[in-house]
Amino acid sequence: MPPVRSPSPERDGYDVRVMEVLDRASASVEERFADQPRLAVEIYRAIGSIYDRLGIPREGLKDFRRAVEISKAAFSQDDPELLAAKMQLASALIRLDQVDEPESLIRDALAQAETGTGETSKLTLALLSSLGELLQKTRRYHEAEPILRRATETSRRVHGPGDEQSLHAANSLVACLMAQGKIAEAGPVLEETLSAARASHGETHQATLGMMNNYAALLIRLDKLSEAEAVYRDLLKAVRRALPPGSFNLGMTLGSLGICLAMQDRHDEAVDPLMEAVEILTATAGGEHHTTERVLSELYQALYDSNRSAEALVYHQDAVQARLRIAGPGETESVVRSITEWSIELGDHGVVAPNNHAIRTLLDEASAMADQAHPRTARYLENLGWALVHTGQPACGEIILVRARDMLEETQHADRQRLAERIAEASASQPIDADTNGLARVSVTNGDCARWLDEE
Numbered sequence: 001m002p003p004v005r006s007p008s009p010e011r012d013g014y015d016v017r018v019m020e021v022l023d024r025a026s027a028s029v030e031e032r033f034a035d036q037p038r039l040a041v042e043i044y045r046a047i048g049s050i051y052d053r054l055g056i057p058r059e060g061l062k063d064f065r066r067a068v069e070i071s072k073a074a075f076s077q078d079d080p081e082l083l084a085a086k087m088q089l090a091s092a093l094i095r096l097d098q099v100d101e102p103e104s105l106i107r108d109a110l111a112q113a114e115t116g117t118g119e120t121s122k123l124t125l126a127l128l129s130s131l132g133e134l135l136q137k138t139r140r141y142h143e144a145e146p147i148l149r150r151a152t153e154t155s156r157r158v159h160g161p162g163d164e165q166s167l168h169a170a171n172s173l174v175a176c177l178m179a180q181g182k183i184a185e186a187g188p189v190l191e192e193t194l195s196a197a198r199a200s201h202g203e204t205h206q207a208t209l210g211m212m213n214n215y216a217a218l219l220i221r222l223d224k225l226s227e228a229e230a231v232y233r234d235l236l237k238a239v240r241r242a243l244p245p246g247s248f249n250l251g252m253t254l255g256s257l258g259i260c261l262a263m264q265d266r267h268d269e270a271v272d273p274l275m276e277a278v279e280i281l282t283a284t285a286g287g288e289h290h291t292t293e294r295v296l297s298e299l300y301q302a303l304y305d306s307n308r309s310a311e312a313l314v315y316h317q318d319a320v321q322a323r324l325r326i327a328g329p330g331e332t333e334s335v336v337r338s339i340t341e342w343s344i345e346l347g348d349h350g351v352v353a354p355n356n357h358a359i360r361t362l363l364d365e366a367s368a369m370a371d372q373a374h375p376r377t378a379r380y381l382e383n384l385g386w387a388l389v390h391t392g393q394p395a396c397g398e399i400i401l402v403r404a405r406d407m408l409e410e411t412q413h414a415d416r417q418r419l420a421e422r423i424a425e426a427s428a429s430q431p432i433d434a435d436t437n438g439l440a441r442v443s444v445t446n447g448d449c450a451r452w453l454d455e456e
Helices: 017-032 037-053 057-074 080-095 102-116 122-137 141-159 164-179 183-201 206-221 225-242 248-263 267-284 290-305 309-326 332-348 354-369 375-390 394-411 416-427 446-454
Strands: none
Touching: 017 037, 017 057, 037 057, 037 080, 057 080, 080 102, 080 122, 102 122, 122 141, 122 164, 141 164, 164 183, 164 206, 183 206, 206 225, 206 248, 225 248, 248 267, 248 290, 267 290, 290 309, 309 332, 309 354, 309 375, 332 354, 332 375, 354 375, 375 394, 375 416, 394 416
């Protein structure tokens, strides 16, 4: 066993010195265990797991990656240590909304695990759950649901309903069913799983907390907002006891409570939990996470509704920039709507030439990102350029799209073909959906769009 005890915050409480211990331990692993790769991998996996249990998975990514790298070099491709390291890395990436890399990791590890450890082993079932969670995250519900049902039913049959893997699979299944609007099917699974989690692990275990969150979300879907608020408040108390002050799960819970309050038109009350949530989520998951973007959007709206417009405009800009970074290829309408709404608010609050100001601000952000050859940077540029094409400025949009394409070529990313097609459409100089409201009034010049390229 590795000489690192995995702390359980729900059992031991949280001590900020744990972070310092983990950082020192991670830095010294390979020097101390250079000739013991299996032990080194176990330690890296343990450190990454501790970060995960503390609700700060981004901090553990480097340790999971190093565990995978060492395992690949030292062990066979079907070694359980390598397969488990791949699963943990993939799971952490999924939680951080980084969905491109994990699928190949999980599918490869799952095929090896089914052959090597059997279809009912905990490793196989954990990988199966991870695959279902990824498919759900990418909205492939028709693929995710049968996989998560299989993982849940097999785990319960073989390992019992209170087993952590059984609870995790069932929690993911509930989320998948709710995402599809299958509330009647989700309810019984949720109640059974929450009962099993409480009986087996208590009120502050991660599985219990996850099911409580899903239960509150279910109540919201049933329009039982006051009951949902009560559950979120109980959940918040439990999370504060179990997890560190800056944990991702704490940020999610605060965000959910704030959203629930806003849905009841209690905007003044909603601002404080939403503001704390944005601060935590930005620090733990980054501004490019879907949850961060959603909470940002709820926060600026609550601030507008509370007559705090100066603060709202700042968070509104952050939300627009987050939308540009994370919107998928088919979400052009949401990008245009996001920029348009921000432009309208700028105009309503006395900003001269608001649309021009909005685009110039977004171009300034593009300028700051211009030397970052990364798919997410390219996504920002692509969405901005395509929004301009859709709102009557194809030549300006083409300049931005070309830079995005060049970035993807530098990183050998798979989206180059789509960008080539969009550039060709922009070059035709025929605005797409030019009757879109709001941004059709933008008056920035092609030189404005090209200006940041000259500054590189």
